[in-house]
Amino acid sequence: MNADATLIGPTAPPELHVMTLNVRRAMEGPLIARADRWSTRAPAVHALLTSERPTLLGVQEALPRVMPSIRRALGDGYRSLGRGRGRGGTGEGTPLLYDGTRLQLVDGGQRALSDRPDVPGSTGWGNAIPRIAVWAEFVDRSTGARLLAVNTHLDPFSRRSRRRSAADIAAFVRERGIPAVVTGDLNADVRSASVRALFDGERLTDARAVADVHLSPHWGTYTHYRRPRVGDRRIDAIAVTPGVQVRAVGANARTFDGVHPSDHLAVQAVIRVGAVDASSARRTTR
Numbered sequence: 001m002n003a004d005a006t007l008i009g010p011t012a013p014p015e016l017h018v019m020t021l022n023v024r025r026a027m028e029g030p031l032i033a034r035a036d037r038w039s040t041r042a043p044a045v046h047a048l049l050t051s052e053r054p055t056l057l058g059v060q061e062a063l064p065r066v067m068p069s070i071r072r073a074l075g076d077g078y079r080s081l082g083r084g085r086g087r088g089g090t091g092e093g094t095p096l097l098y099d100g101t102r103l104q105l106v107d108g109g110q111r112a113l114s115d116r117p118d119v120p121g122s123t124g125w126g127n128a129i130p131r132i133a134v135w136a137e138f139v140d141r142s143t144g145a146r147l148l149a150v151n152t153h154l155d156p157f158s159r160r161s162r163r164r165s166a167a168d169i170a171a172f173v174r175e176r177g178i179p180a181v182v183t184g185d186l187n188a189d190v191r192s193a194s195v196r197a198l199f200d201g202e203r204l205t206d207a208r209a210v211a212d213v214h215l216s217p218h219w220g221t222y223t224h225y226r227r228p229r230v231g232d233r234r235i236d237a238i239a240v241t242p243g244v245q246v247r248a249v250g251a252n253a254r255t256f257d258g259v260h261p262s263d264h265l266a267v268q269a270v271i272r273v274g275a276v277d278a279s280s281a282r283r284t285t286r
Contacts, residue, residue, distance in 0.1 A: 207237070
């Protein structure tokens with residue numbers, strides 16, 4: 001892969017460009033390595049998003065102060081959904097951003113990954129810090145197809161939390177009953193037991209496993225600002241249900257003037273969604 005080349009870029013109907021990106025928590029100060037500072041990385045994040053222009057973007061570790069920069073990079077036609085994971089909607093978020101000229105929002109919300117999904121800031125299952133999933137149901141304005149999108153960031157410390165959260169997201173996708181794409185930082189390799197419930201083999205499948213074309217080697221996605229290596233843990237992923245065709249998938253190792261946008265690689269896919277008969281598409285009000 002050419003590190004100076006756009007991996008996918010804007011796509012035209014009927015294809016959709018999906019990206020997941022752990023943007024890395026924005027931090028500053030003399031004790032923070034230069035490569036890790038938001039002031040260093042913000043121009044690279046802007047350049048990445050401006051050049052790639054995903055139709056649908058799931059972001060992790062997004063503090064409120066970085067969202068204006070992300071929105072500016074994508075452009076005026078983009079909209080966002082989701083708030084911080086804290087009780088008052090504060091703190092890190094896992095927002096979904098989408099091209100509103102292409103995708104019409106039908107329904108959406110935010111769920112706590114706990115036994116109390118409707119209680120903001122609630123914890124459980126072994127995660128001391130609140131964990132959330134942001135979801136949206138769209139209609140593709142160009143094709144009429146419906147698509148459910150879910151974006152999440154699973155707990156880095158608790159295997160139990162990851163297992164329960166993965167199972168909860170998989171069950172939610174089954175409940176909605178329409179083609180779906182899940183984006184996220186899983187904090188565990190896609191082959192690990194702790195997230196196996198997400199890739200249940202019936203509804204959700206790792207996009208890389210079913211892609212027509214692979215745009216990058218089998219790199220690990222948590223690089224910590226180093227060159228990616230084949231065989232390292234692939235903890236950032238896109239999952240799809242039947243009815244979603246993955247035309248291409250890859251991890252983006254591009255740098256900008258030698259600067260990495262994040263300590264994670266963006267994972268990107270080109271998908272097509274088959275039209276869904278309106279009588280079979282279930283809508284749930286939350």
